[in-house]
Amino acid sequence: MNRAHLPLILVPALALLALPLVGSLPSWATLTIAGLAMGMIIFVIASGLTLIFGLMDVLNFGHGAFISLGAYVAMAVMLPMAGSLETASFAATLAMLVPVTLAAMAVTGAIGLAFERVIIRPVYGQHLKQILITMGGMIVAEELIKAIWGPQQIPLNLPGSLKGSLLVGEAAIEKYRLLAVGIGLAVFLAMLWTLNRTKIGLLIRAGVQDREMVESLGYRIRTLFVGVFVAGSALAGLGGVLWGLYQQNITAAMGAQVNVLIFIVIIIGGLGSTAGCFVGALLVGLMANYTGFLAPKVALFSNILLMTAILLWRPQGLYPVANR
């Protein structure tokens, strides 16, 4: 087998390994779908961050701010529709959720543009300053969210048609988790298409490898980076909506909590690699759900163990980006 395809086996391997440990097929199916849903949401959030790092070597610890902001904007837009969302059909619910997510992505994308200009741009090439100032930016964003919407946890109820489960055999599969898997897959496929079939995608892939050469070919990598940063922030906003609905409540600190997971994912995947980010996110989602069921006390640091094991195998992550 091609060495490049080896990491792809990890996801089914982890799922199959968990089957005898979980014991019951219906419970395993429920946990696997939950893990895939969580993984897909994390992928949506982390995919922008890994490209941001890959393209400009920028460590954005403030990425979590866009997750929280996306969730709060969605909550604000959903609030007046609460009654309709509770009773609408599945198709009508999706039709109402489209403007909700678009609003969250538009706001986080716009704030991302300002974040890049004001916070990131002055610290290009200075990792320590990037870490400090982006973490500071996230703290400021959290406090602004508290000032606008209050410090308390806010429930974000699932629309009526997304509540409950589908019974497949004896396995109960939550409807929302299936939807999250579908959205995550759609984002992944759209990203693959953009990266592999468009010139902008080619430029991003080339820029992740050797940005100096991309500039020498006549392309402005900074302009490209701003575009990727805005798109990455908007995806984090979308991820925030999905995560908020997944948890069914939101807090200003939710982004900071997810931040840890997304950094684990992009390190596991190989900094700058979209395919690695996808595999890493699915592994993290599955691992969190299986260990949460099998050994709740281990669940908190199970993904750190996973990251350690993968880095011992491949020190630069599952898909190291060449020339870095």
Add this chain to the structure above:
Amino acid sequence: MSDALLSLEGVETHIGRYHILHGVDFAVPKGELTMLLGRNGAGKTTTLRTIMGLWRASAGRVRFEGADIAALPTPAIAASGIAYVPENMGIFTDLTVAENMTLAARGAKRLADIDTARLEWIFGLFPALRKFWGSRAGVLSGGQKQMLAVARAIVEPRKLLLIDEPTKGLAPAIIGHMMDAFRELKRSGATILLVEQNFNFARALGDGVAVMDDGRIVHRGRMRELAEDEALQTRLLGLSLAAHQ
């Protein structure tokens, strides 16, 4: 020089606290292949990178078609018609050969937009590229990567090619192939500034020559004159071309 396409006038370059180029002056005439020679560490690569704006000139002028481009950003310098092949070739190894070429063709939104006749001409120069067209550039041999690097620089007509050590680490047979390709490029009227350590390659191809030492131009003239003067070669380069026969 009135027909100079590119000229450097008193160019100084600092990298961090190191002063690398000290008042570099030379010109690249239009339609000629100018060799930039010198020992390791003489400042040849720094000169090319300074022309491309990858390292900023701290003083002096870099004139291209009469306009000073020293303060322009690299993408603008490239867009003005200068193609650059760096010493490490700058190949995007995760991309296919076709994708590398598509990126280099700024006017092409997709592969199909590349001028087919020009592509055939390039395949004539470097047949291996046709064979590996859909393969990842990372699987190419060193010589094939160098061919791709040069092919990328000429995928669209450019006014000036800056090429850094195209024969570095290549087998003699591949160097011969590369020499043929450069002869064809010269016949096409291309203007080239070529950094080289292989003296035979330089002698066979060069029209003009500039020799650098310790960040300065220590000789300017015609390649033919340098090739015939062993004493001058020994003084400027530390050894004669005859020693490389």
